[in-house]
Amino acid sequence: MTALACARITYKLHRHAAVFCGQGVRWASLLRQEGYINGQWVQAMSGKDFKVTNPANGKTIASVPDMDERDTQVAIDAAYAAFTSWQATTAKERSALLRRWYDLVEANKEDLAILLTQEAGKPLSESQGELNYGSSFLEWYAEEAKRIYGEVGQSQSKSKEIIFIRQPIGVASLISPWNFPNALVTRKAGAALASGCTCVIKPAEDTPLSALAVVDLAHQAGFPPGVINVVTASRTNTPGVGKLLCTSPKVAGISFTGSTAVGKLLYEQCASGIKRIGLELGGNAAFIVFDSADIKTAVEGLMVAKFRNAGQACISANRVLVQDGIYSKFVEAVKAAVGTELEVGDGLEKGVNQGPLINDSQLKRLERIVGESVAAGAEVVMGGGGHKLGGLFYQPTILSGVTQDMVCFKEEIFGPVVAITRFKTEDEAVAIANATECGLANYFYSRDISQAWRVARKLESGMVGINEGLISAAEVAFGGIKQSGIGREGSRHGIDDYTYIKYLCFGGVN
Structure with missing residues (x-):
């Protein structure tokens, strides 16, 4: 980073955060080097970690926990327990938390953009653009949380009334890619949380820092423990972590963005539990x-x-x-x-x-x-x-x-x-x-x-x-057909993957 860029960014002190800036090191509050489970910043049970490097120069930025299936199970258990109370929150309560999260992201965009550039390599101007894009999903779903409507059907019987309501599916596994490490976390989590779901986020091994940073802001926004969890894992542990996120009976659905080959594998793993699945896969x-x-x-x-x-x-x-x-x-x-x-x-x-x-x-x-x-x-x-x-x-x-x-x-x-x-x-x-x-x-x-x-x-x-x-x-229905995926993210249709329709039949009403 240039001296000018360093000078214009104000960093907050945090004992676990270090970021390279020229030849020196500045402490930054948003660079986390732990996973996030049940409202706590934690290390891997194994004590192992892996390095995150800057693709522009190969230098190590930080180390994060190399979590495995044991850590992932703890995260799933936390999300499952939290779902009981989170699904009972009002749309207004969820909307307010998402809006608070959005406000914090907006206030910290410069720090987040620099962190994103260091781990993903994209130009700072593009990182700033991604932060605008990513925060827009939090704003959008803060509003959409209050617009998850049901329907009244017309019964053919005079003694019955028909109502359809939408309810959250449960725990959602969110697996995000390295190319948009901020926006694809907020796009998935924003919709899941607005719907009343809890989530376990697995960021890409190349770019876990942006996910941890934006979830740190969610923590500051006041989301209850267990509602949002982040599991970081190296390439070695990722297959096992991913399989558990797909097969655990406590997980109701999965959202994955990445390659078609991996998407097919996750689709197959979800089949055993008939999970709800959203896939945004490769394009041509x-x-x-x-x-x-x-x-x-x-x-x-x-x-x-x-x-x-x-x-x-x-x-x-x-x-x-x-x-x-x-x-x-x-x-x-x-x-x-x-x-x-x-x-x-x-x-x-x-x-x-x-x-x-x-x-x-x-x-x-x-x-x-x-x-x-x-x-x-x-x-x-x-x-x-x-x-x-x-x-x-x-x-x-x-x-x-x-x-x-x-x-x-x-x-x-x-x-x-x-x-x-x-x-x-x-x-x-x-x-x-x-x-x-x-x-x-x-x-x-x-x-x-x-x-x-x-x-x-x-x-x-x-x-x-x-x-x-x-x-x-944020307002468009993003997704593909053929082997490019299933479902849509963004727009009002982004809620669909995280809710199911319950049919209520009231009899004896005449």
Whole structure:
């Protein structure tokens, strides 16, 4: 971090918190190095921990408990016991706590953003954007808590009255990913808590600090013990922890965001208990640019949809399809934008807007995808390899002449690589876009209103951005179809995964 950035952040003292700032160490109240179970900050029963490192420089930021199934069972038991009283709280009481949590996040956004940048590597400006996004879910569900309505049905019998009410399902296991370690905790927990559920949160092993920090603020907001719990675990212990979160008879449902492969495994594990499940899995988004599109606007949209978090987003534009009539102009425009607008480096440095990849596994995977695609005939317009900064940094890359059989089209890239192919007709573009097992998001650009309606309806995905590259918000129903998941997060529909409908039949009323 620059001296200027250090100087403008005021840190609070806490004996368990240390954060690297240049060559010195400052104490920060929001950097927790314990798990959170039943309202207490605790170490792993085994006494073991694991390190959390900054992907920009490989330095250790902190160590957190390496919890296993025993710790997880304690957390589940705490959530299960707390559910008895938490489900009986009024919507107004839950709303007030969520609003208090939101206010505390808003008051601590700068500290949270710096912590997020250090553990996730994303530029500080993006971390600040994620904090705004994440807190918006707490605000949204503070309001939605008071709008979980039932229904009155019309009976065919004069002696009966029919009522449907919604009730919380119970304990919810929330497994969040590393790429949005703040927002995907608040998105899940906000909905669960608003519904009257208690929860056990398992953050990704690469980025547990943001989850712990935001839950620290929930603790300060006054949530009762056991209502929110956080279990941290290394890669070694994660499979066992995840399995227990899916199979425990005390867990009523699970929400997971991550890879399709892991999602399938968790889905299978939940089957034994017939759990309620919400899955937001991998994507392979098409970004279609029709001849009628405004090229400048389309390029601006692509820069957002592709390079946010260095391309490490489930809704990142993966397959760029450009119609023949503007193909050459569009490729040149993208090249110019990438060459002038992206500054790669440590996310805490001024002017940087693309950070490193999260870990070595992601770097090697990206190198394989680009290498195999180039070997198959893709042309490197720019970039194509590791950045001069070394480490986990990768050059912003453009590949043209890509075909559907290349690995960069078949697999989710999850990195700062634009893969461009050309098409002739609208039907061809739609067919290419739909030729995937994924169905999370798609994007297209067109100034033809009739075409906009036709294509939007034909694209097989849960979300479609039309002349827009940024589609996430608290008020939208976020989720996919096909192998991209089950259920929706955000909007009023985010409550659905955490409530069930109870039918009440009143007889003898006439």
